[in-house]
Each structure stands twice: as structure tokens, then as C-alpha cells.
Amino acid sequence: MSVSPHSAAPVYRGRFAPSPTGPLHFGSLVAALASCLDARAHGGEWWVRIEDVDAPRSVPGAAESILACLEAHGFAWDGPVLWQSTRLEAYRAALDGLRAAGLAYACACSRQEIAALSAQIGVDGARLYPGTCRLGLPPGRAARAWRLKVTGEVTFVDRVQGPVRQCLPQEVGDFVLLRGDGQFAYQFAVVVDDAMQGISDVVRGADLLDSTPRQIFLQRCLGYPQPRYAHVPVATHAAGEKLSKQTRAPALAPEQAAANLVAALAFLGQRPPPELAQASVAEVWAWALGAWDFACIPRCRGQVWAPDSGADATVAPGRLGGQQGAVGAVQSV
Numbered sequence: 485m486s487v488s489p490h491s492a493a494p495v496y497r498g499r500f501a502p503s504p505t506g507p508l509h510f511g512s513l514v515a516a517l518a519s520c521l522d523a524r525a526h527g528g529e530w531w532v533r534i535e536d537v538d539a540p541r542s543v544p545g546a547a548e549s550i551l552a553c554l555e556a557h558g559f560a561w562d563g564p565v566l567w568q569s570t571r572l573e574a575y576r577a578a579l580d581g582l583r584a585a586g587l588a589y590a591c592a593c594s595r596q597e598i599a600a601l602s603a604q605i606g607v608d609g610a611r612l613y614p615g616t617c618r619l620g621l622p623p624g625r626a627a628r629a630w631r632l633k634v635t636g637e638v639t640f641v642d643r644v645q646g647p648v649r650q651c652l653p654q655e656v657g658d659f660v661l662l663r664g665d666g667q668f669a670y671q672f673a674v675v676v677d678d679a680m681q682g683i684s685d686v687v688r689g690a691d692l693l694d695s696t697p698r699q700i701f702l703q704r705c706l707g708y709p710q711p712r713y714a715h716v717p718v719a720t721h722a723a724g725e726k727l728s729k730q731t732r733a734p735a736l737a738p739e740q741a742a743a744n745l746v747a748a749l750a751f752l753g754q755r756p757p758p759e760l761a762q763a764s765v766a767e768v769w770a771w772a773l774g775a776w777d778f779a780c781i782p783r784c785r786g787q788v789w790a791p792d793s794g795a796d797a798t799v800a801p802g803r804l805g806g807q808q809g810a811v812g813a814v815q816s817v
């Protein structure tokens with residue numbers, strides 16, 4: 485991030501951005517802890533953003549439960565919590581800019597129509613959009629969604645996963661910014677918010693590695709700076725699927741906060757002494773802030789996590805997609 489030497493803004497600003505679809509579980513604790521400790525190790529700020537842009541998927545009360553659970557685990561964030569549901573005007577303005585620049589276009593196609601015309605599956609498991617409306621809506625058809633015209637290849641170096649390359653037209657296709665149901669797409673809202681908040685560093689789970697080239701492409705279209713990215717391994721069940729509400733990951737027990745933090749530190753390769761699990765939350769944080777070593781984070785996309793068996797079983801790339809598609813589809817080069 486380009487910050488002028490005269491600016492009062494910190495050089496490093498990180499964030500944790502949970503979706504309020506359920507309570508905090510071990511997988512989201514790992515992402516929160518990695519992003520917070522990396523920010524503090526750089527003398528930076530750490531912000532929290534509630535990604536409730538997808539109103540139909542948001543569960544009432546989940547955001548408040550996540551924030552309370554973070555506090556019980558000793559997290560302290562900078563600045564006010566940003567709620568994406570308050571940001572619709574900013575997303576609308578950004579979309580208007582892309583439309584004015586000829587980079588976004590209206591699309592009339594239904595999912596069935598796309599499936600009938602496209603046999604290719606993209607990185608997120610959906611059919612590649614065949615480009616039907618790229619040159620204008622077919623006669624007599626009304627706009628349902630808005631899509632971004634993608635071109636070329638995006639490459640970047642992830643701080644954990646190394647060099648990544650994705651050819652957007654072949655692996656993603658023209659993707660949706662504003663959905664047919666009137667909801668702004670996750671990819672779009674994240675990019676607008678990261679830029680508005682001045683986020684310099686994104687540290688999050690490797691299940692979002694496939695999304696990053698799309699987000700970088702959008703940043704270029706919108707003239708935004710590009711943050712640095714670090715995708716830490718996600719916690720998976722033994723079968724290789726990511727811990728999530730959908731896979732019945734248990735909610736974290738706040739009364740076991742110190743033990744939960746110690747388990748997350750171990751998952752991130754930090755080797756906390758086992759007796760630390762009996763210490764106070766404040767003592768765990770003191771140890772973690774002093775011992776944090778980014779280079780020790782395992783350089784894989786996922787690790788099996790089971791409370792009693794530790795976190796040393798690495799999952800092969802390509803097994804973490806679940807219903808979202810193959811995480812391993814991004815080429816590491």
C-alpha cells in the first residue's frame with residue numbers, strides 16, 4: 485500500500501472479515517488470530533468487518549455472537565466495526581464507475597441458460613459464463629445481473645502460498661458484480677471495502693486463494709491499490725472438507741478461550757508450550773505476541789484439525805473445495 489511519509493496512517497492495516505452465517509468456529513479463529521498477530525507484529529492496526537452483504541445468507545444474531553466470542557478470546561480491534569449492509573451506496577457508486585468505463589455490462593441469462601451453453605466449470609465450481617450478453621442484451625431481454633469483463637492473466641506472490649497465476653477468461657469468466665436477486669457479490673464488496681478502509685494486508689484462509697485474482701483484477705479496474713496477500717491453511721475435517729457451518733463445525737466455547745487460542749497457535753505452526761493451555765487468555769496473548777513467527781506457518785492450503793489429534797496432517801491441494809469447487813485449481817508456479 486502506498487502511504488506517503490507525511491501520512492498519519494499506519495503502513496500496515498489488516499482486517500478480519502467474517503460472514504455472519506453462524507457462530508465463530510475453530511477455522512475462523514485461526515484466520516482471526518493469524519491476521520491479528522501479523523498486524524501487531526508489524527506495529528499495525530487490525531480492523532473487523534462484518535460481511536453481511538449477502539442478506540439472504542446472514543443469520544440474525546450471528547454477527548453479535550461472533551464479536552462477543554472474539555472479545556472473550558482477548559481480541560481487541562482498532563476503529564469501529566464496519567458492516568457491509570451499510571455500504572450499499574458505495575458499491576452502487578463503484579458499479580456505476582465500471583459501467584461508465586465500459587468494464588461492466590448487463591446480463592439477462594438465467595442459470596439454466598448458462599448451463600445449456602457452457603460445459604466448462606470454473607475455479608469456484610460454477611459454469612463459465614459463455615459471454616452471451618457481452619456485446620449487449622439480446623433483443624427483448626431485460627437485465628438480471630451485472631458482470632465484469634475479464635481479460636488476461638493475473639499473477640501475484642502470496643506470502644504463504646508463493647507465486648499464483650490465474651487466467652481469468654479460462655478459469656473464471658466474466659463474473660457477477662450485482663446478482664439477479666439485487667445483492668452485490670462478495671468479490672465486489674470485499675474489494676470496495678478493502679480500498680475504502682485502506683487495508684494494506686489481507687491475511688485469511690486459503691479457501692479464498694481462488695478468489696484473489698478476481699479481486700486483484702477488480703482493484704485494477706477501479707484504480708485501487710493492491711494489498712499484500714497471505715493465505716493461511718484452512719482447518720479441515722478428516723475427509724478434507726473445510727470446517728464450516730455447513731460441515732457442522734462446533735461453535736467455540738468462550739470458557740475454553742485460552743485452550744482454543746493455544747490450539748490455533750499450534751495449527752499455525754507456532755509451537756506453544758502445552759502448559760500454556762492452562763494459562764489466562766492475557767498470558768496466551770503475551771506469549772503469542774512475543775513468539776509470533778510468520779515463517780513457521782505451514783505452506784499448504786489445508787490441514788486436518790481434530791481436537792485430540794493435533795494439526796499435523798496436511799491435505800493435498802484440490803481437496804478443499806467442497807461445494808464451492810476446487811481450491812487447488814489455482815496454479816502455483
Ligand SMILES: [Zn+2]
Pocket residue numbers: 590591592593615616617618
Ligand atoms: Zn447474459
